[in-house]
Amino acid sequence: MLFSKFFIPTVRETPAEAEAVSxxxxxRAGYVRQLASxxxxxxxxxxxxxxxxxxxxxxxxxxxxxxxxxxxxxHPADIWQKTGRWSDIGEEMFRLKDRGxxxxxxxxxxxxxxxxLASSEIRSYRQLPQMWYQMQAKFRDEARPKSGVLRTRExxxxxxxxxxxxxEGLAESYRKHxxxxxxxxxxxxxxxYQVQSDPGMMGGATAHEFMAxxxxxxxxxxxxxxxxxxxxxxxxxxxPPSQKLKGDENPPASRGDSSRxxxxxxxxxxxxxxIPPLTKGDKGGFLEDIPTPNRRTVAEVSAFxxxxxxxxxxxxxxxxxxxxxxxxxxxDQELHEKKxxxxxGNFRPAQKDEVKDxxxxxxxxxxxxxxxxxxxxxxxxxxxxxxxxxNKAGFHTKGVKPxxxxxxxxxxxxxxxxxxxxxKCGAPVTLEQAIEIGNIFQLGTKYSLPLKAVYLDEGxxxxxxxxGSYGIGPAxxxxxxxxxxxxxxGIIWPGSIAPFDIEIIPLDMGEKEIQxxxxxxxxxxxxxxxxxxxxxxxxxxxxxFKDADLIGIPLQIVIGKKGLKEGVVELKTRRTKATERxxxxxxxxxxxxxxxxxxxxx
RNA sequence: CGGGGCGUAGCGCAGCCUGGUAGCGCGCCUGCUUUGGGAGCAGGAUGUCGGAGGUUCGAAUCCUCUCGCCCCGACCA
Numbered sequence: 001m002l003f004s005k006f007f008i009p010t011v012r013e014t015p016a017e018a019e020a021v022s023x024x025x026x027x028r029a030g031y032v033r034q035l036a037s038x039x040x041x042x043x044x045x046x047x048x049x050x051x052x053x054x055x056x057x058x059x060x061x062x063x064x065x066x067x068x069x070x071x072x073x074x075h076p077a078d079i080w081q082k083t084g085r086w087s088d089i090g091e092e093m094f095r096l097k098d099r100g101x102x103x104x105x106x107x108x109x110x111x112x113x114x115x116x117l118a119s120s121e122i123r124s125y126r127q128l129p130q131m132w133y134q135m136q137a138k139f140r141d142e143a144r145p146k147s148g149v150l151r152t153r154e155x156x157x158x159x160x161x162x163x164x165x166x167x168e169g170l171a172e173s174y175r176k177h178x179x180x181x182x183x184x185x186x187x188x189x190x191x192x193y194q195v196q197s198d199p200g201m202m203g204g205a206t207a208h209e210f211m212a213x214x215x216x217x218x219x220x221x222x223x224x225x226x227x228x229x230x231x232x233x234x235x236x237x238x239x240p241p242s243q244k245l246k247g248d249e250n251p252p253a254s255r256g257d258s259s260r261x262x263x264x265x266x267x268x269x270x271x272x273x274x275i276p277p278l279t280k281g282d283k284g285g286f287l288e289d290i291p292t293p294n295r296r297t298v299a300e301v302s303a304f305x306x307x308x309x310x311x312x313x314x315x316x317x318x319x320x321x322x323x324x325x326x327x328x329x330x331x332d333q334e335l336h337e338k339k340x341x342x343x344x345g346n347f348r349p350a351q352k353d354e355v356k357d358x359x360x361x362x363x364x365x366x367x368x369x370x371x372x373x374x375x376x377x378x379x380x381x382x383x384x385x386x387x388x389x390x391n392k393a394g395f396h397t398k399g400v401k402p403x404x405x406x407x408x409x410x411x412x413x414x415x416x417x418x419x420x421x422x423x424k425c426g427a428p429v430t431l432e433q434a435i436e437i438g439n440i441f442q443l444g445t446k447y448s449l450p451l452k453a454v455y456l457d458e459g460x461x462x463x464x465x466x467x468g469s470y471g472i473g474p475a476x477x478x479x480x481x482x483x484x485x486x487x488x489x490g491i492i493w494p495g496s497i498a499p500f501d502i503e504i505i506p507l508d509m510g511e512k513e514i515q516x517x518x519x520x521x522x523x524x525x526x527x528x529x530x531x532x533x534x535x536x537x538x539x540x541x542x543x544x545f546k547d548a549d550l551i552g553i554p555l556q557i558v559i560g561k562k563g564l565k566e567g568v569v570e571l572k573t574r575r576t577k578a579t580e581r582x583x584x585x586x587x588x589x590x591x592x593x594x595x596x597x598x599x600x601x602x
Numbered sequence: 603c604g605g606g607g608c609g610u611a612g613c614g615c616a617g618c619c620u621g622g623u624a625g626c627g628c629g630c631c632u633g634c635u636u637u638g639g640g641a642g643c644a645g646g647a648u649g650u651c652g653g654a655g656g657u658u659c660g661a662a663u664c665c666u667c668u669c670g671c672c673c674c675g676a677c678c679a
Binding site: 012014015016036085091093108110111140144146151157218441469471508541542544545546547549558563 | 603608614627629638640670671672674676677678679
């Protein structure tokens, strides 16, 4: 391909609307243009990248026995009504009416449609299992499109669906997909993790996400280097560090009945704030209310009493479907609303006057003792001794002990943090920001039941088909690849998904010798099956170098007067900028040697 | 949906506070020179100042409404 004939509108200056590195580079290097918020045009370079990614995906999907089909992007509403998602999903679904006034929508995903297909075609266990996939546009009226092609309102997704007789079959289809996904991301040259994820609106129990670490990512993932535990913070479990008691180098020792020794004091302010000895058997009587005028938040009371935030109980009054309840987390921890929602169902924080009505005290002084409200407490509060709101205006109570002064349902309802201990093995976990590049869900019968996708087993008994669904966003793979592979000069494509393998840069098209040498190398490499772009423009060398680095083709071949005088051209690796001088006659052989390390085009 | 920012030439921006009819850099076109990291000289083209309404003798500038885009948050099959 000749550069002069290929549409690559590079720009020198960073467009004002771009923030994310991949967005900036894909705009500047002439890969994409924005049509409207969350709508992108893929220019020739980007479309070549997309096609290479989709080819890899197809190969790996076919390899696990999945079959490609194509479904409409425009859907009749009634199928979505049958599964309930027509009403469950809000403004995120594009809805419209056809000329007959029938409700339609643009597909956000295709569970409904493919299940409709399965319901009308699958009759017998003999037809199972099946795996069907497609590469199709998805439409979602995103509340906030952002970061270029990372979050758009229309995007291509590879979505596949498995149909099995039973849970064992589903587990097998799920495993095959997970393995195929690993191969896909590896072949695309991405760094990635597989993490546990929240099934969310998809329903079902088990779900994983594939995450490419990048500061442009919208998710945080929790990783344990020791046991391999990995999960999205949406559901990641962790054990926060122990309560920090003043003057105590070790964690508090109040474990079980054996610890009858004196509790270390969480307070600094000398003897008057010392807590009397407490043991597990004590039934209160050692609580002391201390005045904390106008100190309401943990930070305020913590500073006022000079006690670490981990010595406090944060009590949050929530209004649930079954009435008010208290959510309790340690003062240094943050309540994880999604975790709480899974336990408590729908809830909302109580308003100020509601707090007063229910507890008789204003917010800021509420605590878990002295009231009979239902309580859901974070597990980090199970041990230790605490200061909590006194349920009395202007006072906090010190010496509050879980199990003694209050009881609660215990759950992990805090937000996992860097440095917390792994819930599985106890090693410290790390947090990383990541781009979601794929996900897999075990759906079970969530769609097959309402849409009556059933089969007859050997005994002639009717059973629902057990389903899974699996998605990959090729554009996100491309953007993640750019996020993970770039330098100050531009993109550095992994060889497997680069739009071209090699860019030939003849420095002066006016020189016949340069032109001839470049032309010969261009033809020879093309004949060897490489995809080559030659910058045949009548531009100055500086412009050609800058554009080549921006665009990010893995290997550059620079042909200039200087080199030719010495009988060589230069092979330059985009990633390292390492240059190798090779005689023109040896170029093809040398490139073939080099390419395994650059991932030769398959 | 809440908070913030920005819409002026193809791109990046100044001008707006303090009203007087639009400017800079890059790019683009022509010619000459130049050619190993975004060239030099000379000449040239390009604007519904996002839109509508209002105030005023006069609006890019002040006021009202509106549309669009970006960022933070909420949300996110």
